[in-house]
Amino acid sequence: DANGLIVESHDQAFAVKIGGRLHTDYGVIKQASSSRETDARIRNARLGMQGHVHNDWQYKLEFDFAGNQTNATDLFIGYSGFDAVNITLGRHKMPSGLEALTGIGNIGLMERSLPSNLFSAGRQNGLSLTGGGQSWSWATAGWLGESRANYQDSRYGIGSRLSYAPYSRDQQHLHLGISSYYQNYRNTHSDAGRQYRDLTFSSRPEISIASADLFQSRLESVRSSQTYGLEAAYIRGPWSMQSEWFQQQINSAGQHRQQQGWTIAGNYMLTGESRGYQASTGRIGGIRPAQALNEGGYGAFELVVRYSDAHLQGQHNGIRSDNKAELWTVGLNWYATQSVRFMANYNHVDLNQTAQTKQQAKALQIRGQLVF
Amino acid sequence: DANGLIVESHDQAFAVKIGGRLHTDYGVIKQASSSRETDARIRNARLGMQGHVHNDWQYKLEFDFAGNQTNATDLFIGYSGFDAVNITLGRHKMPSGLEALTGIGNIGLMERSLPSNLFSAGRQNGLSLTGGGQSWSWATAGWLGESRANYQDSRYGIGSRLSYAPYSRDQQHLHLGISSYYQNYRNTHSDAGRQYRDLTFSSRPEISIASADLFQSRLESVRSSQTYGLEAAYIRGPWSMQSEWFQQQINSAGQHRQQQGWTIAGNYMLTGESRGYQASTGRIGGIRPAQALNEGGYGAFELVVRYSDAHLQGQHNGIRSDNKAELWTVGLNWYATQSVRFMANYNHVDLNQTAQTKQQAKALQIRGQLVF
């Protein structure tokens, strides 16, 4: 995220930026009934190329190779030749939620909130239209489910997001947003007579090194879902806070279910920097240390605290279940430079799942992060 | 495919070009007995580096990460220091067929023809020698099967191709070509007592979003095969046509089988551009829009129609089978700029496989394509 690593043609009609990011995590976790364990995890190991050709055509191809697996993040073609609207085609982030649209390097804690992971549309393969003015933004998108199953087994989906900033001036911003998307799951794939309508909701509960299935809920015979999200954020000098609320209505065979979650977080820059915000896209930015380590300073320090709450309704083999999670996280970040950040997170998670006894998970983790 | 994205040393002895390509497909398909379905597919998501070191030594490393899988396309070292012959070592395209040697970005339809996919030698790991003059080209190659099974389970193979252009001048080219290769499959791998002599021929029938095994044929106890190919192409201003014919003789235990396929396609540039051709390599090139969208024009438009026919002879558990496919495709392409193309294809496929009832597949697909 620094200039100088971009290769441009002489007339600037073509440009390509090669970049990457590395998140390497270490921690100790005490989860459920097992004993305390140490673990390491390469959380993100991304390489990508982005740029433009013939002036107005953008592209981005980025892959995450963490865990020795290949996972596409962004694979899209964009066109910015119109004044009123930008067009994006391919795999990219759908307009849904606030934290989900914040770059992973700009999240104040090591993981996005559990509600954001569970209820945001995330990345899908489709077409989106975006635009905005000085104090507001809009986006609408449609997508098709890909052959390869993701956990949502979508047949198709459509969604929109609207954001408005009542005021947004130097170091002081108020952000309000609303988003909604519809997803249809019916009969996504019927290979071999099997109908992929059963959904599994699963997420590491805000702990990078936790088991992937620590919090899990299954729902049978789902036909469609409608998800609503509300967002608010407030930035004032070194202080910032943000909150999201989601509600998801599930339409399964002959019945209706309702799931929800919400989260609130507060950040404070001990060294006085203020978080970025762009009203014309409704997106939160990052921190630029006032005195980076390489400029004779000691970098920037940030304190973060977050509370999250999620409630999933399961049904498996005809038996209904309630699955609830309450999560507290406190974090301390050191931005050595704009590109290098070290994070420490303490997590306290209470899980109350019908099929299991109450569980607690506690973790202390550190992360080294570099972006180039 | 634009200059400016190349990094060179001052004396030009070293150069590296970083590049990629993205094909993102969306469509609706009605195949066999299942109902109409929509689908999306990242067809190609390639990143690669190619260049030269110490003047005469070329290299290319390119991978396709579509579908979150890793598939090497080209991995080769080349030497061009001799006048009469170029040498290539590693994984690269063997000299076989016309469309198989045409870059995927220069194919007029979304998929190569079924005969080209089934009968061309494709990419193998070996050594090839190539050369040519002003109106002709030759290539000969040998390869060894790799440890990892591909569908051909080759032990080794050798092949050659010869092309001749009776005339080739501005916007008018006639191309004739012949190729042949021998492949030996005997006892390729005998790990755990199993003898990998059984072959499965399988290909999506020219439809990107179709099931991978929609057209399939199995052959038992194959020892070797000899494949012959004839090619012709004619380009005259905005018109072009090309045709390929393949015959494959299979030598299995005590018996001989013969498989074949052919294809013919016609292209017309509505906006008047003419397709490229290089007689010294016998390869067909792409389209450069006369008035690209970024230069005040509306880009280039192209109409394509293709017919293909393939006949495979199977034998499984001692039972012989005949597997035939007849395929029609019509396509409309819009070249927004030289790097950005949108395609629409309508496919009509008739499959007549012994083991199954007659099947039809119809599909309407669109593709966004960007090359950098």
Place this chain on the structure above:
Amino acid sequence: DANGLIVESHDQAFAVKIGGRLHTDYGVIKQASSSRETDARIRNARLGMQGHVHNDWQYKLEFDFAGNQTNATDLFIGYSGFDAVNITLGRHKMPSGLEALTGIGNIGLMERSLPSNLFSAGRQNGLSLTGGGQSWSWATAGWLGESRANYQDSRYGIGSRLSYAPYSRDQQHLHLGISSYYQNYRNTHSDAGRQYRDLTFSSRPEISIASADLFQSRLESVRSSQTYGLEAAYIRGPWSMQSEWFQQQINSAGQHRQQQGWTIAGNYMLTGESRGYQASTGRIGGIRPAQALNEGGYGAFELVVRYSDAHLQGQHNGIRSDNKAELWTVGLNWYATQSVRFMANYNHVDLNQTAQTKQQAKALQIRGQLVF
């Protein structure tokens, strides 16, 4: 490894080098009781980016995609802003052994020695501190086992290495080194009640195209291990020799085991070049041809011979086993230029494993190698 492929910011505070390497191998092997077989293998197909941000922060992200698999090699963040010590965090080579720390492009034979592969700590995910003076180097590191199993199933480990060069001047170097590391394997992962304490030691016996499990040993219920290594190398003009010795003490439930291996190799540059060596890091370098092919010469030629010996002690289902290997390799290398090398290796391996009859493996292999 040539300048000119680096993209730098104007003030040189940022730089990124994109690079890669390709090793493509072909050979014939006669192993154990199976008949002679030919095989091809892409041994290494690496793409990576390395560089620095804000002057003092280094990074490297490199992946090997050979065999259509994704394997991270280096994924680290480094800091070099202190005089006395360099810090590295993430996945990188731990300080252990001599050949293990030599770049794969600088190894004189196609594969590292069997003892080096079996007993070196290799790459791990952790933190290392390194430093040194004009004639010596030190390094110490600690690491945590990653969630994804590697063959060592480490819970955590710590290790150190010390090297000293009694003299090191132009084309004449004497290197001595010692290293040791401790690894704890207890209860690394207890998912689903299974305790991952059983270890499998496995390595291709210095033959690139051999089966991966040709030499194998299993040990049950291992709690920890302590490994010691001694190294020596001598370079004098075109001659060089190097030797390593390892001893590994295994602490398994109630018992102690001891495994060991050693290796010695001699190299001679027929064209007179001398191998590089850096005393301040204790690492052996490569060959720069005096008269590269592109400079009117014929490149450089090198003869190598190596002997290796390894002795592993297994225990499986309560039955003890002794697994021994004796390996001879002779090699001839042609360095066409500094970036392009062709290698030929002849291997003769004697395996004496308790569970199996005595086995011999012989192989003749060639490799094309290009580094950029």
